[in-house]
Amino acid sequence: KNQVEQSPQSLIILEGKNCTLQCNYTVSPFSNLRWYKQDTGRGPVSLTIMTFSENTKSNGRYTATLDADTKQSSLHITASQLSDSASYICVVSEDTGGFKTIFGAGTRLFVKA
């Protein structure tokens, strides 16, 4: 069964610190992997996307990595800000020419002053 698992489930860090969120997946055949940020009461917003051939992608203070061999991805947040407090969801799409996407449960990040 295709699955996406994220860790940790939740994380508390101090403003200005860095953190790394993990995503492991078993989706096959693999098409692409996205990281979304979901603020409370809002819909998810895409941060990064990586295909099979890409192993890193940056978007400002967000850097995602992908190891397609081990089926692992990480999202690194640098110099965290209070506004980074949100859920971060890893989403993997199947390469079936269609639309199947599998969502992780998300990591809930709390950034404290």
Add this chain to the structure above:
Amino acid sequence: GAGVSQSPRYKVAKRGQDVALRCDPISGHVSLFWYQQALGQGPEFLTYFQNEAQLDKSGLPSDRFFAERPEGSVSTLKIQRTQQEDSAVYLCASSLGVGGLPSYNEQFFGPGTRLTVL
């Protein structure tokens, strides 16, 4: 509009009532998706439209759930005889299409409708 909009943003229903949730996708987006998101969980797929055709409804939890997109733009998710377990946030997303380049199949989400069934 500039993004995906959903209405109402909040809905409280008594058990047994019917509800209708609306989604206005980004203009020109062919694909439309409905998801159900329980508290503290990621979105779970409900159904998918390509234009007006409902190509996959495998995620609908029961025959009380019905979705339509009659003119290939606005979509409505209807839940009949609501139950307490239907309480969740219902997210709508749209994309230019499916497959192909990631930029083509990126899904843009609306803010969701939070449904509470008492």
